[in-house]
Amino acid sequence: MNADAIRVAPSWLALREPADAEARARDLADALERALPASGSRVIHDLGCGTGSMGRWLAPLLAGPQHWVLHDRDADLLGLAAADTPGPAADGAPITVEAKRTDIARMHARDLAGATLITASALLDLLTAEELDRLAALCAGAGCPILLTLSVIGSVEITPADPLDRRLAAAFDAHQRRPTERGNLLGPDAVDFAVETFRRLGAEVLVRPSPWRLGPAHAALVAEWFTGWVGAACEQDAELAGQREPYARRRLEQARAGELAVTVGHADLLVLP
Numbered sequence: 001m002n003a004d005a006i007r008v009a010p011s012w013l014a015l016r017e018p019a020d021a022e023a024r025a026r027d028l029a030d031a032l033e034r035a036l037p038a039s040g041s042r043v044i045h046d047l048g049c050g051t052g053s054m055g056r057w058l059a060p061l062l063a064g065p066q067h068w069v070l071h072d073r074d075a076d077l078l079g080l081a082a083a084d085t086p087g088p089a090a091d092g093a094p095i096t097v098e099a100k101r102t103d104i105a106r107m108h109a110r111d112l113a114g115a116t117l118i119t120a121s122a123l124l125d126l127l128t129a130e131e132l133d134r135l136a137a138l139c140a141g142a143g144c145p146i147l148l149t150l151s152v153i154g155s156v157e158i159t160p161a162d163p164l165d166r167r168l169a170a171a172f173d174a175h176q177r178r179p180t181e182r183g184n185l186l187g188p189d190a191v192d193f194a195v196e197t198f199r200r201l202g203a204e205v206l207v208r209p210s211p212w213r214l215g216p217a218h219a220a221l222v223a224e225w226f227t228g229w230v231g232a233a234c235e236q237d238a239e240l241a242g243q244r245e246p247y248a249r250r251r252l253e254q255a256r257a258g259e260l261a262v263t264v265g266h267a268d269l270l271v272l273p
């Protein structure tokens with residue numbers, strides 16, 4: 001694993017799972033079902049599966065027997081994913097799961113051999129351009145549909161607005177694009193990069209907005225997201241540090257009082273060979 005590999009907390013993934021399920025573009029799942037072979041068992045590779053949230057959302061929307069191959073580099077998350085399996089399928093067909101410790105950036109075509117579908121959720125923005133370029137070529141080479149959900153696009157709207165929001169948002173985006181030992185992360189540029197790359201490879205790409213729309217019903221998620229957002233922004237722009245404490249206190253009070261609404265922009269892509 002790279003020294004700068006970001007570990008994702010299972011508690012964060014658990015907190016965001018219901019909002020992710022609400023946000024993903026349902027019509028792409030319907031288009032996907034139409035694009036998959038009508039019969040036979042479906043072999044689905046989920047890249048960067050975390051605790052398996054994508055499978056729990058998608059498997060019940062697809063018909064027929066499914067075998068999910070869950071890939072992640074984090075053994076603890078893989079263990080949780082294997083223990084909380086999705087299903088059943090839309091028509092009650094059985095679902096099986098296999099967990100594989102994989103570094104997505106170093107996969108080979110043989111790792112995806114026989115895939116009927118490749119998925120990933122909240123992954124693309126964590127990759128570098130070189131990694132995404134290589135991954136796109138591998139996935140396109142598998143010759144099956146690819147569903148890539150919930151990539152951040154760098155748009156955040158917080159209501160009520162605060163004069164500091166724009167500066168924090170800019171610093172957060174810069175943090176998402178930060179240099180690592182693997183190269184600069186794509187962050188909010190990942191969607192445009194992926195669309196262009198897959199189209200260059202000859203695939204059809206459908207793009208849908210899939211924002212989180214968070215309000216009083218998501219108070220715990222808003223507070224956690226907000227704390228991470230401000231923390232990353234201040235790590236990026238040290239001059240924000242002096243304003244951090246009063247801003248965060250103000251915003252978290254609003255969140256606790258159910259007065260804060262946050263829209264975090266994402267996009268979902270369905271790539272058809």
Ligand SMILES: C[S@@+](CC[C@H](N)C(=O)[O-])C[C@H]1O[C@@H](n2cnc3c(N)ncnc32)[C@H](O)[C@@H]1O
Nearest residue numbers: 048049050053072073074102103104105121122
């Ligand atoms: C933000 S989480 C999303 C997890 C899950 N897909 C979801 O939607 O809940 C990103 C996941 O990608 C994994 N990941 C990131 N880079 C990876 C890489 N190069 N190889 C394998 N897994 C990776 C992380 O370990 C983490 O589980």
